[in-house]
Amino acid sequence: MTTAPAPAPGQPPAAFLEVRDLRIHFPTDDGLVRSVDGLSFRLDKGRTLGIVGESGSGKSVTSLGIMGLHTVGQYGRRRARISGEIWLDGKELMSADPDEVRRLRGREMAMIFQDPLSAMHPYFTVGAQIVEAYRVHHDVDKKTARKRAVELLDRVGIPQPDRRADDYPHQFSGGMRQRAMIAMALVNNPELLIADEPTTALDVTVQAQILDLIRDLQQEFGSAVIIITHDLGVVAELADDILVMYGGRCVERGPAEQVFRRPQHPYTWGLLGSMPRIDREQTERLIPVKGSPPSLINVPPGCAFSPRCPYADVPADGITRSERPELAPVPGTDRHHAACHMTHEERARIWTEEIAPKL
Amino acid sequence: MFAYIVRRLFAVIVMLLVVTLVTFGIFFAIPKLTGSDPALLYVGKQADPETIEGIRQKLGLGDPVLVQFWHFVSGIVSGRDYSGGGTSVHCDVPCFGYSFRTEQDIWPVLKDRLPVTLSLAAGACVLWLLGGVITGVVSALKRGSLWDRAAMTVALAGVSLPIYFTGLLSLAVFSYGLGWLDGEYVDFAESPGEWFSGLVLPWITLAFLYAAMYARLTRATMLEILGEDYIRTARAKGLREPVVIGKHAMRSTMTPVLTILGMDLGALVGGAILTETTFNLPGLGQAAVKAIGDRDLPLILGVTLIAAAAVVLANLVVDLLYAVIDPRVRLS
Amino acid sequence: MTIPGQPSASPEPAAPLLKVEGLVKHFPITKGLLRRQSGAVQAVDGLTFDVRPGETLGVVGESGCGKSTMGRLITRLLEPTAGRIEFEGRDITHLGVAGMRPMRRDVQMIFQDPYSSLNPRHTVGTIVGAPFRLQGITPEGGVKKEVQRLLGLVGLNPEHYNRYPHEFSGGQRQRIGIARALALKPKLVVADEPVSALDVSIQAQVVNLLDDLQEELGLTYVIIAHDLSVIRHVSDRIAVMYLGKIVELADRSPLYTAPLHPYTRALLSAVPVPDPARRARRERILLKGDVPSPISPPSGCRFHTRCWKATEVCAREEPPLLTLRPGHAVACHHPEDGSDSGARGAVT
Secondary structure, eight states, X not given: OOOSOOOOTTSXXXXXXXXXXEEEEEEXXXXXXXXXXXXXXXXXXXXXXXXXXXXXXXXXXXXXXXXXXXXXXXXXXXXXXXXXXXXETTEESSSSOHHHHHHHBTTTEEEEOSOHHHHSOTTSOHHHHHHHHHHHHSOOOHHHHHHHHHHHHHHTTOSSHHHHTTSOGGGSOHHHHHHHHHHHHHTTOOSEEEEESTTTTSOHHHHHHHHHHHHHHHHHHXXXXXXXXXXXXXXXXXXXXXXXXXXXXXXXXXXXXXXXXXXXXXHHHHHHHHSOOTTSOOOSSOOOOOSOOOOSSSOOSSSTTGGGOTTTTSSGGGHHHHSOOOOEEOTTSSSOEEOOSSOHHHHHHHIIIIIGGGO | OHHHHHXXXXXXXXXXXXXXXXXXXXXXXXXXXXXXXXXXXXXOSSOOHHHHHHHHHXXXXXXXXXXXXXXXXXXXXXXXXXXETTEXXXXXXXXXXXXXTTTEEHHHHHHHHHHHHHXXXXXXXXXXXXXXXXXXHHHHHTTTSHHHHHHHHHHHHHHHSOHHHHHHHHIIIIIIXXXXXXXXXXXXXXXXXXXXXXXXXXXXXXXHHHHHHHHHHHHHXXXXXXXXXXXXXXXXXXXXXXXXXXXXXXXXXXXXXHHHHHHHHHHHHHHHHHHHHHHTOOSXXXXXXXXXXXXXXXXXXXXXXHHHHHHHHHHHHHHHHHHHHOHHHHHO | OOOTTOTTTSSSOOOOSEEEEEEEEEEEEEETTTTEEEEEEEEEEEEEEEEOTTOEEEEEOOTXXXXXXXXXXXXXXXXXSEEEEEETTEEOTTOOHHHHHHHHHHEEEEOSOTTTSSOTTSOHHHHHHHHHHHHTOOOTTOHHHHHHHHHHHTTOOGGGGGOOGGGSXXXXXXXXXXXXXXXXXXXXXXXXXXXXXXXXXXXXXXXXXXXXXHHHHTOEEEEEESOHHHHHHHOSEEEEEETTEEEXXXXXXXXXXXXXXXXXXXXXXXXXXXXXXXXXXXXXXXXXXXXXXXXSOOSSSTTTTTOTTOOHHHHHSOXXXXXXXXXXXXXXXXXXXXXXXXXXXXXO
16 A cells, blocks of 8 residues: 555556455345445555455455456356456556456466365366466466476475476365465466465464465565455464455555554454454453344445444444445554544544453 | 276276176076077077977087086187087187077177167267267356257257157158158268268267257356366466366366266167167167067177177276376376 | 372362273275275374363364364264273263263264254254254253243344244354254263354354353363364363374463473464564464374374474384373473473383
């Protein structure tokens, strides 16, 4: 995220990646699913953005939207309605020719998926799949591409990479498969790397290895990284900036340090209160968020979080239930934004007096 | 992979022996169960008692079943002499038996008719695979479109209509009505063109039924595969959509198609009998029908064995293809 | 693991509710046409522990450590290969289906996946009331009234008696599973990953519910999970498992503040912590590689292939689970407190 003033719609931004008012809606028999409903953010090269949210918050739909994957291969399915702007390195992707976006996919922007076993083709060797990813974007012979694949497998820490390249995904362990997946994503030196729950399917000791690897690789390649996860611990490990999503919208975003030290949105408080923490004194009880995540077909009017918010009645006149709060800068901070009807003073008081002491 | 092939080949030989034994056992048991004289069955209805007695000696029908089986199997490898009742008949290698009804060796009959049935089956198989798989893929990619609905309606009809109906219908329309393609079966070596035109209608008739099933199977499988994570990965790599479909999705779609193909090649004999009868093709199916009518037991036995061998070999080929496609089969 | 001769630390320890000794479960692997046994998955290989009435024993470990198999063994959903399980002093190791029936009232299980463990064609009332029918019991006031009371107990609306599982969210379904487990007033509840399929904000609801129910009904829990933070929050004592063995068994606070087994230390250091300020200054132990296969586990100490402290003795001899401090047992030749049995060469 940058501090530069936002350019007008349709004008290229200064940031490497800028998403403006992204909306992704899916028509279904039950109604329109508003998976992403007006999301904006910026990301510079060399920085890591953590997008945090629960299931159905729209975080994965956002990542596939940036990759342009909601518009290809939708055979006979009802077309997703997508609007907004996605600027990547000075190019606007939503209005670009689909084949141009395809050529950016895998080369300038690459993605790591949650479950590396199902995300790799079971019938092709790991090496062949990486070679393929390289040769789509580079006009080289198989031998050169294979050399590159083995080099990458070596870089991500796979022992005997020359031999393992000829193995199939099912012959790899879970951690090794995720390393191979990362090698495949990095083979073209992408400038934007999107990791969608990259460690959720892994054991904790392997998770630590993979998070370490992603951090090292980012320092080495200097790319922009988006890490999507439900785990606040994982974002705290990696992210410079954090964006919290709820019901298809951003409810809070800002530098990681600030979001963790002085979170501004009651939903972020709820997430922090729900997590048992290994780094603090034992608390007697967790502070859960009541109720369940909203349906994306019938998003509650006003603030989507209001039905679950313990402070929904703090602002006067039931405004929380009638009017949607806009994302507004938090006074006295650098780039920290929150979408909440409570005043900054009210939020500061509740956080210091009621929430922070119980965490 | 090599060890896998050797293992499979070994299994095929064992399988063929078992099939022969079971088939032989059934044909040995039939006369016992029906309480009729086996020799009478082997010779047909009108025969004088001396001939029957001669046949009984020639076939060694008094021997235990395993001895008879041994004579039969060794006959395949080294030929066999049927002697008894003062006369002797020699049956050349490979001897699959001797028909006392038509007074000839079984093998030459099978050898003449096998190419007809193979031509019919192979051609129909190619046709239905191409037609079924292409229709299925296009239907999947255009799900819900007019094409998809039309193709699936035709496919439903194809699955439901029996061969003699579609066969007679096509004969009536194309051959009698329009005067096309009314050629008889001609050997490929003699004239490839006439061989082809003589078989076009039977091919289409036989393939129609299977193509319909394969179109439905391919469509359903393709739709499922398109939802797989690795298809999304392929797109995320920046592959062109034709590569995503043609390489990544097709490879997975072919696995269940092959599995079903292995089973269908076995069931094909039934379809071939109907088709050969409808189109008057001089194939094994027709021979089998005739042999059953004539109660020519040695010929029925021979046809059954050839059909069984064809099923076993077809399954071997499918299993090997399966291993080529899916590394998890090969490596486990 | 009760500690003999420590009267000052705790009063006379109550008789254990569940006593497990040398518990082993091997799943045979067969090969070829003749189904010859070519090996075995050594899922659980010699567990010994007690569960005391009223406490929560947490069992933690990575995939393949055998924790779920252990849960299914002590609830006797699986037949043990060897060892002994005693419930309230009664040997239940090899009880058959009929023999287990009365036990089923006292021992209940909660499963991970609230979606697949509920029959979608049955109403909530039928699901929660099933244990009464299976046991042939009519509770006071009738089944329906009792089921509605149970639904209220786990925080569901008793009027939803006639709804189907798909009408509920994931967290509510897990509550249905809990209500079903509590129907017969069990003494021991074994929960296998009860919250790992749930969203973070819902996890906390279920954790708190389990907590309240324990207090209210005097339940004893064995909670199996891979999440060390959750385990720390819910447990009184914790067993850390690695490849079918317990490597460390201790009260909560010493385990988390001063772990004795290198594996426990590595696990704890690997947990991501929601505090970006800490990431620069924390000490993290990165283990090499993955967990080895339980089909051919390493010799000696099973952790030695990934352990930075491993010496020659570790590959040779299996360390026994020894109580090094009151309430703290560890199976290691080179434990973290320096009482190094391997270095002394004194292997018991």
